[in-house]
Amino acid sequence: MPKLELQAVRKSFGDLQVLRGVDLTVAEGELVCLIGSSGSGKSTLLRTVNLLTPIDDGAILLDGTDISLPDQDPRPIREQIGIVFQSYNLFPHMTALDNVLLAPRRVHREPDSSLLPRARELFVRFGLGDHMHHWPDQLSGGQQQRVAIVRALAMNPGIMLFDEITSALDPELVGEVLGVLAQLKRDGMTMLIATHELSFAAEVADKVCFLHAGVILEEGRPREIFENPKEVRTRSFLERVR
Amino acid sequence: MSENGAGKQLSRLEYERKARRRSLIIAGLSTTAVVGALVVLVPLAPGWPAVKNSFFNWEIFVRTSPTLLRTFLLDVAIFAWCAPLIAIWALVIAVFRDTRSPALFPFRLFAIIYTDIFRGVPVILVVYLVGFGIPGLGLPRPWNSPYLWGSVALILTYAAYVAEIYRSGIESIHVSQRNAALSLGLSQSDVMRYVVLPQALRRVLPANMNMLIALQKDVALLSFIGPVEIFRQAGVFKSLLANFTPYVVAAVIFLAVTVPATRFADTLISRQNRRRS
Numbered sequence: 001m002p003k004l005e006l007q008a009v010r011k012s013f014g015d016l017q018v019l020r021g022v023d024l025t026v027a028e029g030e031l032v033c034l035i036g037s038s039g040s041g042k043s044t045l046l047r048t049v050n051l052l053t054p055i056d057d058g059a060i061l062l063d064g065t066d067i068s069l070p071d072q073d074p075r076p077i078r079e080q081i082g083i084v085f086q087s088y089n090l091f092p093h094m095t096a097l098d099n100v101l102l103a104p105r106r107v108h109r110e111p112d113s114s115l116l117p118r119a120r121e122l123f124v125r126f127g128l129g130d131h132m133h134h135w136p137d138q139l140s141g142g143q144q145q146r147v148a149i150v151r152a153l154a155m156n157p158g159i160m161l162f163d164e165i166t167s168a169l170d171p172e173l174v175g176e177v178l179g180v181l182a183q184l185k186r187d188g189m190t191m192l193i194a195t196h197e198l199s200f201a202a203e204v205a206d207k208v209c210f211l212h213a214g215v216i217l218e219e220g221r222p223r224e225i226f227e228n229p230k231e232v233r234t235r236s237f238l239e240r241v242r
Numbered sequence: 243m244s245e246n247g248a249g250k251q252l253s254r255l256e257y258e259r260k261a262r263r264r265s266l267i268i269a270g271l272s273t274t275a276v277v278g279a280l281v282v283l284v285p286l287a288p289g290w291p292a293v294k295n296s297f298f299n300w301e302i303f304v305r306t307s308p309t310l311l312r313t314f315l316l317d318v319a320i321f322a323w324c325a326p327l328i329a330i331w332a333l334v335i336a337v338f339r340d341t342r343s344p345a346l347f348p349f350r351l352f353a354i355i356y357t358d359i360f361r362g363v364p365v366i367l368v369v370y371l372v373g374f375g376i377p378g379l380g381l382p383r384p385w386n387s388p389y390l391w392g393s394v395a396l397i398l399t400y401a402a403y404v405a406e407i408y409r410s411g412i413e414s415i416h417v418s419q420r421n422a423a424l425s426l427g428l429s430q431s432d433v434m435r436y437v438v439l440p441q442a443l444r445r446v447l448p449a450n451m452n453m454l455i456a457l458q459k460d461v462a463l464l465s466f467i468g469p470v471e472i473f474r475q476a477g478v479f480k481s482l483l484a485n486f487t488p489y490v491v492a493a494v495i496f497l498a499v500t501v502p503a504t505r506f507a508d509t510l511i512s513r514q515n516r517r518r519s
Contacts, residue, residue, distance in 0.1 A: 052424065074424075078424065089419060089422035090422075102423075106436065155427060
């Protein structure tokens with residue numbers, strides 16, 4: 001059973017059809033990269049999985065259970081799905097540590113005795129040991145984005161979604177954030193990543209999906225997609241971004 | 243080369259110092275000219291001796307100041323218990339107004355009607371209606387106090403304005419902050435309490451400082467329903483001495499409080515701007 005499965009997912013905003021029947025599976029421990037031009041629906045797709053955007057039709061199965069039904073409480077589902085956004089979205093009025101502690105404290109009611117050592121370990125693991133007590137505006141973009149990743153990981157999610165998390169970063173900071181993703185992959189995290197970093201996708205992805213005009217036009221191993229794309233549109237997209 | 247550079251630097255500094263001195267001198271001269279003109283010209287007006295005697299009578303100023311200062315403490319006290327209650331009640335209204343759940347719609351509706359009414363009626367009318375109307379119901383002793391109902395009138399009115407300030411702060415927090423918090427599994431109320439409100443309240447602090455300054459002045463409106471605070475006391479002196487100087491004294495006392503408060507608010511604003519940039 002796949003960790004995450006999207007079946008014929010449709011979403012329109014008014015007359016604009018953003019997702020027009022997306023089928024996608026992510027297996028346990030798999031790293032799937034979503035590629036495609038801006039406006040192809042990558043962000044919307046991730047936001048539907050996190051239930052920030054309700055879908056119009058289709059199904060989203062997490063561990064085999066449909067989470068897209070409109071009548072369920074989204075909170076216990078969101079706890080299992082971590083998401084990191086392009087613009088970090090750290091809470092600016094809290095230190096890095098408090099950003100990370102808020103949800104485990106409030107949602108899991110986890111006592112500080114077990115939570116604090118766990119949080120500290122996460123900070124250290126991602127090279128942020130010296131920055132726990134800093135405010136977001138004292139951190140570089142790359143550091144902020146890594147704190148955002150730690151914040152999501154602190155909830156022990158079963159799957160992580162990444163929405164173009166390096167697009168807002170200065171080029172020299174991209175590497176440190178992509179490094180975190182590679183590290184997570186080694187730890188066996190299941191990940192769905194919308195990205196423009198094609199060389200990163202080619203290197204670490206188990207599967208690459210090319211999203212075009214609201215459907216997944218082509219998917220396969222990175223080598224198949226990048227070196228031998230079957231679809232004309234995939235080919236022209238790759239030519240344009242390379 | 244380097245000597246030449248040092249020489250240039252020196253002449254630049256010299257030039258800047260001269261320019262600074264020049265602008266100081268100009269500002270000093272023009273201020274002296276304007277103030278001098280006022281001091282010379284105003285006393286030339288035909289009614290000046292009468293105005294001077296009835297508004298700026300030094301002897302009366304000295305005589306009435308201690309009593310007026312004492313009654314001003316009542317204004318300060320009323321202000322001191324109203325301000326925190328306004329802050330709390332306004333927050334309740336603002337949060338009601340922002341509720342999305344249909345079950346809570348009555349609260350939302352109440353908040354909308356409440357702010358419409360209390361922002362739409364002059365403060366003095368609310369002071370009259372609440373301050374005379376409610377004790378008029380024949381309530382027993384501590385409950386018919388004009389202090390109590392006058393304060394209630396101020397709280398009701400000011401909370402409507404402050405609630406709108408809070409609401410503008412709440413709405414100024416970008417939706418991505420809410421989404422980030424929701425995506426971590428936080429409940430709507432936790433999102434409000436831990437993520438939106440702390441940022442919103444900080445952001446509207448300067449606007450609320452202005453409301454505090456306005457409140458400090460509007461406390462004087464309670465004089466219309468009984469309490470002998472500074473404005474009322476100044477009125478008593480005016481009738482007693484047939485002179486308006488006590489009002490000027492009251493104005494000076496108000497300024498002594500509101501001007502530093504305004505400067506403090508400005509400092510807060512600039513500190514906040516510095517922190518953000």
